[in-house]
Amino acid sequence: MxxxxxxxxxxxxxxxxxxxxxxxxxxxxxxxxxxxxxxxxxxxxxxxxxxxxVNLSRVLMTLEIVAEDCLARAEAKGHDAVKKLIETAQANLERHHV
The missing domain is CATH 1.10.1220 (Arc Repressor Mutant)
Structure with missing residues (x-):
């Protein structure tokens, strides 16, 4: 077997x-x-x-900082950039983590 x-x-x-x-x-x-x-x-x-x-608190804090930075950068580029960021993140989540 x-x-x-x-x-x-x-x-x-x-x-x-x-x-x-x-x-x-x-x-x-x-x-x-x-x-x-x-x-x-x-x-x-x-x-x-x-x-x-793994220091889970540190990992979560780092993820929040990165997410906030990514959203701020995307917002500076406009609505389409925010939409693309969220769609790409969702696709990656489904491909690699679900």
């Missing part, structure tokens, strides 16, 4: 605070716990393996 299509069941005990985090991810993504756990592992494991951490 191809490893990419193989599926393995594992059992893990977690304390109530971790279960609450899993449930919060599941609720935000409108999915069940197993899917939430898979999402958490897919996102977190590569960072841990690479020895990196």
């Amino acid at each position: 191809d490893k990419s299509t193989s599926s393995y069941q594992i059992g893990v005990r977690v304390p109530s605070d971790l279960l609450a985090l899993i449930d919060a991810v599941a609720q935000l993504n409108a999915c069940e716990r197993p899917d939430a756990i898979r999402q958490i592992v897919r996102f977190g494991a590569p960072l841990i393996i690479a020895g990196k951490g």
Whole structure:
């Protein structure tokens, strides 16, 4: 059987605070716990393996600054530039993140 299509069941005990985090991810993504756990592992494991951490507050602040700057630059160029920026961002979101 191809490893990419193989599926393995594992059992893990977690304390109530971790279960609450899993449930919060599941609720935000409108999915069940197993899917939430898979999402958490897919996102977190590569960072841990690479020895990196994420300061979520800093990432979000940086994204807000970049978004504000992009919108200001587009607004200076006119309505069509703002429309193109939003359409391109939406297309990239759907292509790479959804």
